[in-house]
Amino acid sequence: MPSYKVIYFDFTGRAEPIRWLFSYGNIPFTDQRVSREEWVKLKPTTPFGQLPVLEIDGEPAAQSNALCRYVANLVGLDGKDAKENLAINQIVDAAEDLQKGVIEMFFCKDEDKKKELKAKFVSSSEVLLKNFDDRAGKNGGYLALNRLTWADIIVVLNYESWVNSVDQDVFKPYPNLQKVKKNVLSQDGIRNWIKTRPENKMKPKYDIKQDL
Ligand SMILES: N[C@@H](CCC(=O)N[C@@H](CS)C(=O)NCC(=O)O)C(=O)O
Known part of the structure; x- marks a missing residue:
């Protein structure tokens, strides 16, 4: 299996669906969260100067919906035609x-x-x-x-x-x-991700964890 690394900031945002999709399929991935300081250096190296980036065996790809479609296909949650x-x-x-x-x-x-x-x-x-x-x-x-x-x-x-x-x-x-x-x-995979994911630094009033 290829190695997967999701690179994003330390919150849910546009990376969270990718994290949920990998978790649904029990596909291991590295959840790399970058600080604003790290981002300044990383930005020029990313495909479109934005996050999330998904590295597949070290090869970067970007655009959250394209990444979701890709992972949905891996885990069988896309369409068949x-x-x-x-x-x-x-x-x-x-x-x-x-x-x-x-x-x-x-x-x-x-x-x-x-x-x-x-x-x-x-x-x-x-x-x-x-x-x-x-x-x-x-x-x-x-x-x-x-x-x-x-x-x-x-x-x-x-x-x-x-x-x-x-x-x-x-x-x-x-x-x-x-x-x-x-x-x-x-x-199960999604429940497990939500239960164990890093605390949301934005501290929203409602966290979907309450509904598990
Ligand atoms: N269309 C892109 C939008 C990505 C985007 O807006 N990323 C923001 C975070 S949500 C970002 O990287 N902001 C930092 C920057 O633009 O320097 C996607 O869906 O991936």
């Missing part, structure tokens, strides 16, 4: 649209603008989560294809930051999304 991958990718991209709002809110320093962004997030999350809930209702508690895919992992992982952004359980009104969450959190 183009049509199945389309079903998965559209969920991932829709979730990312919502996640962009969270990131914008996180970095916003102006309190009024932050409130505005929060209201925008709440209204778009209601529309999207209802849509996701309907899909999960038709797919036996999964977002696509009637089985666990990396789309479920992305959405459940983002759930943690969505809850923290609005300080409420955003899946509460959606019984099928609660099933998706249960299905993801019942995977």
Whole structure:
């Protein structure tokens, strides 16, 4: 088996889905977390000047979604053909649209603008989560294809930051999304990763560990 090294900063962010996917498949990987000082030196050596980077036998690759697709393929959580991958990718991209709002809110320093962004997030999350809930209702508690895919992992992982952004359980009104969450959190490799992962330095109020 090749050796895998996930290089990122010391928090969950864009590396966490890659860590969950490796953990799901019980594939060993080195979880290298770099400080801001180390990053200054490392940046010019990375493929796109950003993290995460995944080293495969020492060969660096980047772009988190491409890396997730690669690892999902290794662990059997991608689609088996183009049509199945389309079903998965559209969920991932829709979730990312919502996640962009969270990131914008996180970095916003102006309190009024932050409130505005929060209201925008709440209204778009209601529309999207209802849509996701309907899909999960038709797919036996999964977002696509009637089985666990990396789309479920992305959405459940983002759930943690969505809850923290609005300080409420955003899946509460959606019984099928609660099933998706249960299905993801019942995977041994993922449970084990969440139980043993390094403490989140951002110290969010809600940590998905509480729901294991
Ligand atoms: N499209 C890239 C975005 C990567 C990205 O924005 N990385 C940030 C951390 S989340 C980063 O490396 N920031 C430090 C920098 O740009 O110097 C991906 O999905 O991997």
